[in-house]
Each structure stands twice: as structure tokens, then as C-alpha cells.
Amino acid sequence: MVRGSLVPSSTHDQRLLDRQGPADWVHMDPWRVLRIQAEFVEGFGQLAELPPAVTVFGSARTPGDSPDYTMGRALGRALAEAGYAVITGGGPGVMEAANRGASEVDGAVSVGLGIELPFEQRMNEYVDLGIEFRYFFVRKTMFVKYSHGFIALPGGFGTLDELFEALTLVQTHKVTSFPVVLMGSEFWGGLMDWIKTSLLGSGKIASHDLHLISVTDDVDEAVRIIVDADLARSKQREEERKAAQAAEAQQAEPQ
Template sequence: MKNQPRRVQGSVVLMGQDHALPMADQAFLDQQYKWAEGDPWRVLRIASEFVEGFDALAEMPSAVSLFGSARTLPTDPMYAKSEELAAKLVARGFAVITGGGPGIMEAANKGAWEAGGRSVGLGIELPHEQGMNEYITLGINFRYFFARKTMFLKYSQGFITMPGGFGTLDELFEALTLIQTGKVTQFPVVLFGVDYWSPLVDWIRNTLAEGRYISPGDIDLFTLTDDVDEAVEAMGEPRIMGGHKPGAQQ
């Protein structure tokens, strides 16, 4: 039947009554799935996601991840800024990684693709199929958020966070936590969009730092800007990885 609900789960497409089956993350957390009955197989599935991701990205050049809302329209100024950022990152020698979906992700992949660079999308299983945008030169779909997050961190030299919602905030604060705790080092983070991010930055400074919930220096773990060139400069110089020229398609 046309127009029936469908969802991509790894290499499997679920439609009709099978569309209602729980997502992999939900099943993983569900207490009714007992270790002795099903979890050993789930461990192998999780391991396979890491293996597939590591294998696909092993020869990646140095890359920068751009995060932002999937709901941003092409008419939004931030869409154009994301395109410009991605194009300038490619010109500097970086590959560009996004979540592979629409909105800001599409804009960044488009900017990288049109600039002749490596444009990567790391998709995720969702209740309603989001699908990969058309500007990706390398795409990987994940069942599990934690496997996908590992790929973002392992293969990115820095993050640029455009205006976005819960998913963007999740990626932002996970990165800041890893930097703060010393789990990753020399990892630049940019908040792009002064008007959008300033209320959050004020809260971090006036509530978290003033209340001693974070150290005073933690406010310096990110750069807040509206300037594309400043954001690109904050990422530093590409590190040669995988034996390839940074940023170029192979």
C-alpha cells in the first residue's frame, strides 16, 4: 500500500504492522528483554554497528561536525550560513559530518557537496522515517544513538552547533562534558548564532558558574559567534588522517 508508515531499522525497512515494533534503543532499555533470552544477540548487533561505522569511516580525512535543527527551512538565514560554513570548511581541508537529515543538516551537507568535499551523514532510526538528504557522499544509518554519538566524536576534530532543539543540545552538552572531564582534549566547540545562544550562555555564566556548579574556566570551553570565518578558524588546521588529502572526495 502506498503512503503507509515506514521506518528504516539498520538495513531493514519496517512497514504496516511491523512499523509498530519497538525501536532498537527502546528494546535495548526495556526490562522485559532478559539477558539470558535476548541480550547476547543484542550485544552482537550493537558490536556490528560499531564495526560497520569504524569500517566505513576508517579512511576519513579530518572532519568537523555541524549540528542543528532538522526543522530549519531553506528560507531561514541559518540555512544559508550552514551552507557557507560547510563550503569554507571544505576549502580549509575538512570533511563535513552531519546527522544526515533535513534542515541544518541538509544545508551543511549541501555546502560541502557543492564545494566538492566529503559530505557525510550519520542517520538514526526514528519512529517516522526521516531519511538521508540528497547531498551526502557517504551515509551510515544507526539503530542506537550511543553508537552514532561515538562516530561523531571519534571522527570529528570539532563541533559547530547551529540553532537547534533537544538533539542539538544533547550533542553540545555531551561534548562539553567530555572536554570538561578531560576525556577529549583540543576539541573546539562553536555556538553559532549569538541571538539564539546568548540566553543559554548567560544561564551557564550566571547560574552554573556563579553557583559553582561548574568551574569558572568552563565558560571558555566554547566560542560564541555570528561570524563564519571565526567559526571556521576556531576549528584549527586539519590533521592528516587515513593517508588521504583532507576534505577531498576519494
């Protein structure tokens, strides 16, 4: 954590992607690979034994007395009571609310995956396990790898970035399908209308892609969507296991 005059004027991501200036980047980038590798190793090592988890996104600018903060806190608590670890970006606002709600449940795990930013930053006080990342793409990998579902509360560019990244990965089958839930129908309503009219209406997505997103104002319903998806995945895996055993038994029978 750095604050005040110690905050650098640029981020590691910016310096990695910057191709301007002298050619010393040719010699520096190979060493950056080792730093990136170290971040992956640290993230995998710290999160490997994490229980089933759900990632909650939302604005860092949400004040503590707002309805969104109250909803985030209730959501974090409900997820923890359902047996899930709660993962956030570790910052203030909605992220703090979800971590706070989870921390109020005995035995729950509250996780914060922070990111280096070009301004003052802090990990909120309700995080049990916190990891600070230099590179967004490493952090995103951790969100996806260890989450059974994504829930997005009202937020800005960062929330939209994570939301559409998750939808793209599920749509293209780059990850095992998990639910993506939007909480706050009034906030997300305009976006959903645009997706239906501009994207679906012009053939940019298929009609079944709309089923990748659920919208609700109810905390219990959001948790139920996650739980039901988990149960469906478990049932499918059991059926696949039995089918594989039956196929092996059939092959082992004398001809």
C-alpha cells in the same frame, strides 16, 4: 530506510533499554551485543580513512528559506574549502544545509550519520557517505572519534544533547580537546547567560570551563577557531615528540 506502515512502533534503543514485560529480554540482550558490535565495526570501517572532519549539528526542522539554513550551507562550504570533511546527522534542515554546502566544493567529503527514529526518516541527498545507526551511543562515538571540532547551529533537544555530551567529554578529558562552537548569538545567548549565572555563579562549573565554548555569528570565524585549534594541537604534538626524543637521547648517553 523505512517509511509509512513499515516504520516500527518502537526503536532498537527503546527495546534495548526496556525492562518491562516477560523475561525473554534476558535471552535477547546477549544477541543485541552482537548487533551493537556490528554497528561499531561498520562505523569504524567506513570512517577509518576519513580526512580531518568537523561535525555540524542543528535542527532537522529548519526550512530551506530560513537564515539558519543559509548559514549552515555557507558553513559547510567554508569547512570544505578549508580541507575538512563535513559530518552531520544526515537528516533535513540544518544538517542538509551543511551537507549541501560541502557537496558544492570539488573533492570535498559530505558525511551523514543517521539514526533510527519512530517516524519517517531519510538521508538527505547531499550526503556522499551515509551510515544509518540503530543505537544513539554508537552514533555518538562516531561523531566524537572522527571530528576535530563540533559546531552547533540553532536546534532542539537533539542538538542540546550532542552539545553537552561534547562539552562533558572535553571538560573531563575523556577526549583530546577540540573546539565547540555555537553559531547564532541571539539563539544561544539565553543559554550562555544561564551557564554563567546559574552554573558558574553557583560553583557548578569552574571559570575556565567557559573557555570550552565559543559563540559567533561569523562563518569565517567559526572555521578559523577550528583551524587554529588544529594548528595548536599539531604544535603541541611536535613539541612532545621532540621532548621525548631528547629524553631518549639523554638516557642513551654513557654515564
